Structures are given as structure tokens and as C-alpha cells.
Amino acid sequence: MDKPFHIVILGGGTAGWMAANLFAKRWGNKVKLTLVESPDVGIIGVGEGSTPSLKRFFDILGIEESQWMPRCQATYKLNIRFNDWSPASGIQSYSHPFPAQVDTFTKRAFMVNAQTRRMGLATHTQPEDFLLNGVLAGQGKGPKVGAHFPFTQEYGYHFNSALLGEFLAEFAEQQGVSYRQVHIAQVNRAENGDISTLVTDNGEPLSADFFVDCTGFAGLLMDKTLGVAFTPYKENLFNDSAVVLQTPYSPEQASRIPVETESTALSAGWCWKIPLTERFGNGYVYSQDFINKEQAEQEFRQHLGVLDDSAQVRHLTMKVGRLNEHWSHNCLALGLSQGFIEPLEATALHLVQVSIELFIQQLEAGQFSAKHRAKYNELVSERFERVRDYIVAHYKLNTRNDSDYWRANRDNMALSDSLKEILHVWYSRGDLAKEIARQDISSHFDEISWHCLLAGYGAFPPLHPNQPGKGDLYQEKGIKEFLAGCALNFSAHHNNLADLV
Template sequence: MNSEKQNAESQNINNKPLHLVILGGGTAGWMAANLFAKKWSAHNIKITLVESPDIGIIGVGEGSTPSLKRFFEMIEVDESQWMPRCNATYKVNIRFDGWSPASGVNSYSHPFFSQVDTFTAKSFTVNCQTRRLGLDTHTQPEDFILNGLLAKQGKSPVAPDNFPFQMEYGYHFDSHLLGKFLAECAVARGVNHLKENVMAVEQHVNGDIAALKTKSGNTIAGDFFIDCSGFAAVLMQKTLGVKFNSYKDNLFNDSAIVMPTPISESIPVETVSTALSAGWCWKIPLQNRFGNGYVYSSDFISTDAAETELRRHLNCLDSSEQARHLKMKVGRLETHWANNCIGLGLSQGFIEPLEATALHLVQISLEFFMERFEQGGFSNKNRDEFNTKLAKRFDGVRDYIVAHYKLNTRTDSDYWRANRDNTNISDSLYQVLDVWYKCEDLTKEIESQQIGSYFDAMSWHCLLAGYGVFPPLAKNQPNKGDLYKEKKVQQFLHGCALNFG
């Protein structure tokens, strides 16, 4: 073969598009399609999304963290474009009701932190330290964070032009509608959308995935695959044999019941999580309804009893509204990137939606994958680094969720007692709690463990202070040292809140 022919063949190989094939739609699949199409538009990359016309999305996750705000900024879609289409509302806060009654805390909040909160954060953490020493200080998290006050006042977090600080917030949304909207965006950006039932998966000799075989007889060959097939994990588990690491020993909940109720005249800007006998119930406000769901452990309550408890909680025992029953597979893949495939969304793992981390984990996974894939020349070069980081991220989020159960002070059921008595906690979580109980520097511990990118020191302070994890008050009080009063935090935040409507 002469050099001219060799160069010509090399040119053809180099000009061949890299074909990314996404198996499964839903929010995870369409988020991936949009980010690939937007960020890699200058590269010679072809994107195909294959989804079954017969399998619907679970559609339970209807709340987000502020990372979703960043996602829409990355794909250059304004709130005015997507929020009305998805019945979306703003979310500034998660309120927890009834998780720690014995500590005297009937309700506490975990607001999202914004730039302005840097002025009050130290007062909050110092007050928590002072209270851990037995002195009487103000430690309600929502009273130190602007979004906590906006939640109480029912105000939108969208900052006016004259407000000089960046505001952070999440959203509530209809996940079915969001999936449809993102599909339209991706197709408009050139993503090839195929509605096909995949019947078989072909592999190369080295184990890499070669192609998807559909019921209609089509063969969809690809260079790299993204498994968004849900709990089925068709590519990662069924084809590549990746092990699933269950969190069952850490997190007992494995089931959920979902049903809507009418929306109130005034729409809240927070999610409410209420402890029930064998789990907890979310209440998420959309423009047209409240989304409600009972996340519970089937080891402690039957399906029928759980539905009755949910209906009683919602004051709709006589309602004809049908409830949906779901099973959850809580845990993560041992490796999130195997061969020429990554798992994404429910295919890579699931941690119950207590802190609305599902889409956050999808987005973080996507961003880190795209960065490492491109830096490695669109090869597997950085696969091990990706897997190490994602495993730590999932386990770190798990630990924060586990802490909610471990620290509960309920005594009304075996479920809550079993959670409190559970000794299956990680060394990382044990160390965080040990530092808190010993009145040592929690912020320093979070930094030392390098887990602040999952939930930072302020989030841990919100959880621990919110639960009232403090010793009894000392008999002799100096009646000073409460920075909430001395730094006039209330006055400062109320002044800031005047800028919002």
C-alpha cells in the first residue's frame, strides 16, 4: 500500500464521527444528550438516544438542588423557556418536620446557601460551637441564611438587578414534562432520537459494547455508550456484569407511594419532608398540584398500611385519587465507567430523594465524565480517576442521608429505633459525629476529609444544629456570646429580604 493511500485511509478514519449512543430517555438521558450536543458541538461527534416507546419514566424526582440552575445556564436555556412548560416553581429550602421531637426541635430547615450568606455563616457556626459547650445561643439554621427567611415569607429567590449578590436556588418540576422539554431541546441541537425496543446487545471480543439490536431489526452501532435504562441497568449490569453495591445496611427504605393533592392558593418555595411511622413523606409544590410521596421500608410496614398512613397524613382517606406504588434499589455501581460505557441516573445508582440529590448526581457525573473523556482524547485513559471520584461522591451523599436517620430522636416505632441503633455507618460519618460530640472543629474535619464538595460544613451544621444535637444547657449562663443577637443577623437578613417580592 503506497503512502498516499495510507494517508487517505488515515484521513477517513480521523474524519469518522465518534458515535455516542444513549440507551434510555428520561431526565438523565436527555440531560446527557443536551450537554453532549452543547459542549461538544465543535467536535466531530454524533449523538443518538434510543428509548423504548413502551417504557415510561418513573417520574418521582420532582425537586432539585441549585446544580440544575447551573445546568440550564450551561445549555443556555432561560427559566422563562422551561419553567412554564414543566409547571415548575422555585425551591429555596427543605423543611424537616418531626424528625427529632425528643430534642425539642419540631421542625428545622436546610436552606440553599447564597453569596450573601458569607456575612452570617461565621455567626452560625460559632453559635453552634458555643452551644456545644452548654451555653445558650440561637442555632436555628434557617435564621442565619437568607433563603431560610425567604421560605418563611414565601418570596421568590430571583434577585432584582440592584441586589449585588448571586442567589442560589433549586426548582420543583413535573419530571415527565421536563423530560419532554429536554428531548425537544436535544433534537433541535441535532441529537438523533430513536424510539425502539432494544432486544439484544452485541459486544466486541474485548468485552466492549459494539451495538444495540432492536425489535424492528435495526443495529445501532456506537463507539461509546451511556446507560440510562433505569434500575434495569441493561448495559452496565446485565451486559458488562458490573457489580451493584447495595446500601441496604445503611438505608432501610426500599419502597415509595406517590399521589398528588390540590395546590394551595399561595404556592410555597420549599419542599417539606415529614417523618411518618416507617419513613417520611415529601410534599413538593408545582404550579398545578402538590406532589406527595411516602418513602418507607417494607420490612417495617405493609404496602396497604403505608398507603393508608399516607392518605391519612394528606387528609384524603376518602379520595378516589389513585396512588402509584414503586420499589427502590438503593445503592450504586461498584464502577460507574466500565469498558466503553458509563451508567447514568438510576442505572448508576440511587440514594433516596431526602435531599433531592438525584439530578445533582447525574449532572456531576456528566460534567466530570465529559471533562475526563475529552482530556483523555475521547478514550478510556481517565476511567479509573472517574470511577474513584464518583464512588466517593455517592458514598459521601449516602453518609449525609444516613445521618438524618442515625440522629433521629423518635420513639414511636421500631423503624425509628432501628435506624437510631444502626451501627452500619462509615468511618467518615463516625468521625464527623465524633468531632461534633467532642466540641472540636467540624469545618476543619470536613476539609480534612475532603468531603465538602458533597455537603459542606454549613450543611452539616444545619443538620446537626437542626436536630438539636447539643448537650443540656449549663446551669450558669453568661448571658452573652450569642452572635445572632450581637451581630444583628435578624436585622441584616430582613433588610436583604426587602429586595425580594
């Protein structure tokens, strides 16, 4: 290129600043980066949790946890706990820990036990008892460990979304990203359909070679300008709204901050509970087809024990689904303008990061042309579809009978062929790991994640009347003792946080 390739990112927030930072890190002075943000648009901030991919993001940028975590009220996240999703199975709560390297020694026992239990024989199948992060979460320990423990730990974070956006903005500007706070009044297109300029409200044109739409659900570039079609997920993901509220810690809670997100099923959806260093973030994700916003707020407050109206809630509307094209003409969509699959497994930022990384790969492969645009769209849509399937399975497999909402989710047959095959293999006692490999979908959620979900829900047949009294690898292989020994190398979560300051 004779001159730097100019990219304008419209919209800040976490998605916009993640893109700006990764582009700047990868391309340096090969590109000119400008982020344009309206001064009146805030960050929605739903979720406030991540998968382990966010750790890789900071590693790529060379940002130490001590630099950003205290600034963003961040805590460590090892686990997601699900409460009351499958009460009829006799399981009131189960966990989905992030797999770690040491789990190489225990995961086979977990999968074999699940297979044995599918045959009707009694075995131990609680996911968190087979995976180190589940054991650490149960003990209130953090993920940080010295060099004497020769295994890589995987973990995510909880964080304040608004503060994280501010931190990433400052870091991006230090890397040479230009920042403009202006209103965009008009978007112009060239004869070939590409976006040519953004026009500010004072008439200033902003031109670029490429544009990134991070304008959230508004979709100013992809939806309103380019008219890219949207595929809703309404037929298999019913939730379309949320009500959120922050709650303070009690003195006891402040001294024992959890390392897990809690997800508790309510009458028409579920409630998250996310621990930050200063507070809990709470939200009730629900479907307005089954409950109105006033009823949802009342149920949410009762669940939290916060009936005082002075504690202000925020009501949000979600647009669940994805664009048919994530890269159209000379424009890329990221974040909420690209699509959203509710915050159940904290996949939102993961999908943003993966979309950015794949875009970098495909743009470079095409020498900064649109040569691989179709391939990119196929790859990212596949990611959305498979993440959606994993989330849908949580609802399809529920065993609640307390409301029409849960019964409708269980009766819903709008499932993808991929999900149907996974469930068929599980219930027909087949090899689930082999099926996931056959579909080549382990990059989305691997066989351990699927076993955590299915075993965690107690998706098993009744026990056989004649039990051999052996074949439980949890007992026979000493899994409990092995992981308890591993956990001795770790310290309390509050010690990990104190080391950051």
C-alpha cells in the same frame, strides 16, 4: 478523530436527555449523538426537586427560565423543611436553606453559636434564621432580585419530571441529537468485551463507539449485559419503597405556593410534599421491613387527609446503592441504572449532572479513550459515598421513639469512617469546618450544610445550669435585622412565577 465519535444513549428520561444536551453543547459536530428509547417505558418521576446545580445546567445550555419553567409546572426552591425528625430535642421543625452569597456575612455567627451551644451555653441555633434563603422561605418570597442587590442568589427548582423530560428531548433534537423510538431485543459484545451493537426487535443493528445506559433500575447494559457488580446501601439506608399521590391546591394554597420542599417523618419513613404551579406532589418513602405496602398507603392517605380510593396512588420499588463501576468497557451508566440514594435531599439529578460533567472532563483528558476510566469511577463512587453519609446522618440522629423503624435507624452502627469522624468531632466539641476540610469533602455537603443538619436536629448536650447571659451572636451581631433588611429587596414567590409567563 477522522470521523465523529458516535455515542448511543439507551433510555430517555431526565438523565438521558441531560446527557444528550450536555454532550451536544460541549462537543457539537465532533460527536454523533443518538438517543434510543422504548416507546413503552415511562418516567418514574420520583422527587420532582433539585439542588442549585440544575440552575447551572440550564445556564450552560443557555436556556432561560421563562423557556422551560412554565412548560414544566416549575416553581422555585430555596429550602427543605424537616418536620418531626427530632421531637425529643424539642425541635419540631427545622430548615436546610440553600446557602447564598450574602450568607458570607452571617455563617460564621451560625457556626460560632453552634460551637457555644455545644459547650452547654444558650444560643440561637435555628439554621433558617442565619441564612437568607431560610428567611425568604419563611416570608413566602422568591429568589429573583434586581441588579440593585449585588449578591448572587442560589436556588433550586420543583418541576414535573415527565414534562421536563419532554422539554429536554425537544431541545436536544434542535441541537442535532437523533431520536429513535424502538425496542432493543439484543445487545452484542465484541471480543474485547466492549458493547458492539444494539439490535432492535426488527433486526436492525445499531453500532456506536460508546454507549450510555439510562435504562433505569433495569440496567440493560451495565447490569444485564456487562454484569457490573452493585453495592447495595441496605445496611445503612433501610428505605426500599415509595407510594406517591398528587393532590390539588386549595384556592388559598394556589395563591401562596411555597418555595420549599417539606419532609415529614412518619412511622416507617418520611413523606415529601413538593409544590408545583398546578398541584402538590406527595410521596411516602418507607422500608418494607417495617411496614407493608397496604399499611404504608393507609398511613400515607391519613397523613394527606385523602381517604377517597378514587384518588389513585402509585407504588414504587427502589434499588438503593451504586454500581462498583460507573464506566465499564465502552459504556457509561447514568441515573437509576448507575445508582440511587433515595430522594431525601433531592440529590438524584445533582449526581447525574456531576457524573456527566466529570465524564466529559475525563474523556477529553484521555482524548476520547478509556485512559482515565479508573479515575472517573473513583471520583463518582466517592460522590455517592459522601452523599450517602449525609443522608444516613438524618436517620442516625433522629430522636423518635414511636416505632421500631426509628429506633433501628438510631441504633444502626453501619457508618462509614468519614461519618464517624464528623459525628465524633461534633460531639467532642471540635472544629467541624476544619474536619470537613481535612477530609476534603466540602464539594459534597459543606460545613454549613452539616451545621444545618446537626443544629437543626438539636444535637446538643443539656444546657449548663449557670448561663452568662451573653455570647449569642444572633443577638449581638443583629443577624435578624440584617437579613430582614436584605429580604426587603425580594418580592413574593407568586410574583416571580408571574414574571415568567
